[in-house]
Amino acid sequence: MKLVYFAWLRERVGFGQEEIDLPQEVSTVSELLNWLRSRGENFEEALKHPEVIRVAIDQVHENDLDKNITSAKEIALFPPMTGG
Amino acid sequence: MKKPVVQIQQDNFDVGLEVKKLTNTSNNVGAIVTFTGLCRDEEGLLSALELEHYPGMAENEITRIAEQAIERFGLSAATVIHRYGKIETGENIVLVVTAARHRQVAFDGAQFIMDFLKNNAPFWKKEHRLDGTTGDWVDAKDIDDQSLNKWKPVGKN
Numbered sequence: 001m002k003l004v005y006f007a008w009l010r011e012r013v014g015f016g017q018e019e020i021d022l023p024q025e026v027s028t029v030s031e032l033l034n035w036l037r038s039r040g041e042n043f044e045e046a047l048k049h050p051e052v053i054r055v056a057i058d059q060v061h062e063n064d065l066d067k068n069i070t071s072a073k074e075i076a077l078f079p080p081m082t083g084g
Numbered sequence: 085m086k087k088p089v090v091q092i093q094q095d096n097f098d099v100g101l102e103v104k105k106l107t108n109t110s111n112n113v114g115a116i117v118t119f120t121g122l123c124r125d126e127e128g129l130l131s132a133l134e135l136e137h138y139p140g141m142a143e144n145e146i147t148r149i150a151e152q153a154i155e156r157f158g159l160s161a162a163t164v165i166h167r168y169g170k171i172e173t174g175e176n177i178v179l180v181v182t183a184a185r186h187r188q189v190a191f192d193g194a195q196f197i198m199d200f201l202k203n204n205a206p207f208w209k210k211e212h213r214l215d216g217t218t219g220d221w222v223d224a225k226d227i228d229d230q231s232l233n234k235w236k237p238v239g240k241n
Contacts, residue, residue, distance in 0.1 A: 007136055007208035008221045059141035061204065076138060076206075080224030083135070083142075083166060083207025084121050084178050084198060 001069075005046070006078035009053070012046035022070065029055050030065040032075065047077075054078050088150035089163040092142050097165045097179050106161045106183045113160050115187040117194045121178040123171045130173055131214045133222070137168045138206035149200040153182070156238060157189040157196070164197060166207065196235055202228040 004017045026035045033050055036043045047053060055062045056076040057069060069075060089105075091097075103116055123133050150162045163181040171177055180197050184190040211219025 004138070006138060006206065007210070056138070056141060056206070059138070059144055061145075076141070078138070078206065079208065079221070081203065081206055082209045082222045082224050083137070083205045084202040 001072060002074045004074060004076045006076065009046050009078055012042060014042050027068055027070050028065065029057075029062060029067050029069060032069060033065075033077075036077075052079055054080060085151070086154055086159070086161050088147060088154060088161070090143055090147045090150060091163075091165045092137065092139070092146070093165065093167060094169040096167070096176055099176075099179060099181075102163050102165065102179060102181050106163060106181050109161050109183070112185060113183045114185045115190040116181060116183050117187070117190040119178075119180040119194050119198055120176055121198075123173050123175050123177055125173040125214075129213060130211055130219070132170050132172045132212040133177070134170050134210040134212060135168045135177070136208045136210065137166075141206050142166065142168075145205045146201060149197055149204065152200075153193045153196045157182075157184065157193040159184050159189060159193045162193065162197065164201070166201075166205065168207065170212070199228070199231045199235060203232060 001020055001022055002017060003020055005013045010016050023035060026032055033047055037047050057072045058074055099118060099120055103118060106116060107113065146164050146166060150164050153159060154162055159182050161183040165179040167177055180194045182190045182193040184193065209222040211222065213219045
């Protein structure tokens with residue numbers, strides 16, 4: 001599975017994308033966020049305000065933290081958008 | 085349904101040319117509305133904005149929003165162009181052009197597209213300051229979120 005990060009979330013993580021093998025115990029968006037936070041200080045810092053983190057699964061916005069992600073190909077994490 | 089024209093590009097755009105393209109698609113268009121979003125300098129603080137985007141999803145989201153606008157308001161046509169990369173103050177960032185038989189739906193369609201684009205199109209702005217330093221990431225504004233409230237789903241109150 002590919003994980004992609006944007007804007008200040010990308011800067012705090014330290015890179016823009018990575019390939020990961022999802023651990024067996026991780027099957028939802030909220031479990032993914034919890035697992036990522038345990039991967040190091042950079043992730044802890046990037047994800048310390050989970051309420052502002054936006055998630056897209058296979059390039060579609062996902063608001064449901066309980067959404068199953070096990071068949072996703074690409075998950076993006078980013079801050080609120082500021083285009084326009 | 086007429087398909088919107090959606091372009092995500094680094095290059096600038098020509099507002100007059102885009103209006104002309106929509107004008108030429110039909111003789112039954114009575115109103116064209118354009119919105120152009122520019123990079124402002126925040127009272128002399130900024131030299132530019134860096135726009136980061138999510139390739140693929142940016143196109144998909146804006147296309148989805150523009151298609152909704154065409155269907156909901158019965159627009160004759162719509163064009164949305166959004167730039168990315170470094171954009172100097174005074175330059176264009178985004179263009180929305182809507183065409184319709186009458187003015188009100190053209191106005192409404194353009195506003196609808198911009199309100200949803202601000203909240204859902206995956207773009208992020210970072211400041212470049214005139215003193216040469218890199219500034220902050222621009223914060224999302226609550227007012228952009230609130231502006232969606234006026235667009236309740238059709239058929240509900």
